Amino acid sequence: MKIEARIFELLTAFFFLAGIVYTICTAFSSRGVEWAGVTGMFFSGGLTLIAGTYFRFVARRVEIRPEDYEDAEVEDGAGELGFFSPGSWWPIAIAAGAAMFAIGFATGNFWFAIFSALVIMGTAAGLVFEYHVGPEKH
Template sequence: MKAELWTIVGCFVFFVIIAPIYWVLTSDPTGSVALAMTALLCALVSFYLAVVSKQIPERPEDRKDAEIIDGAGELGFFPASSWWPLYSAASAAVVVLGIVFGWWLFIIGVGLGAMSVVGWVFEFYRGVHKH
């Protein structure tokens, strides 16, 4: 987490320096506030990464003397292809169209969205990919 932490801290320092310069040169309040909020967001992410880096054991990526073999092993679970994101996006489109054309279509879209989100959450509890 050390490399990620210092990358985001570098972004924070950059935005802290750039925001007042942008304000002086342009007097644009919208862009200046956006840059300041981006700096605050970088500070928030930096704080999170600093806290998490103290809680996890040292990773091979954080050591200067690490070898490639030190990072070998299982990296995590990566699911196979899934159709549920497509169904969720389609139901979100129906919800938006329901706002435009009528509440009856909105209600249908919410029902389809609930079914697609439940299907997406529980797709690894049944069928071929059951765990």
């Protein structure tokens, strides 16, 4: 996880530095500062900062992976990678909620978009907790 954290931290530095340079360069134009680009640059830096911080915290808690070694071989990472649900219908429901949200937002029907956002949150919770029900529920 240290590799991923380092990548996102470098991206954070790049976006913030590019945002500062972009702000300075557009400030001297005839129209003034171009706020959409400046906002996009700094928000991108903030999002990469969030991801990098998450990976840095997770890297402290998990054991060292083969990807973290300089001299690791491909076969060092062999074995089980995790559990993936073979027959879950929740991703389809999440996609349907996302499509409904896009339609509601694009058409200006904000009540429908809010309802669709609630559908997305509910179906995402269903996906996360799909296998966390007690044995009496099966």
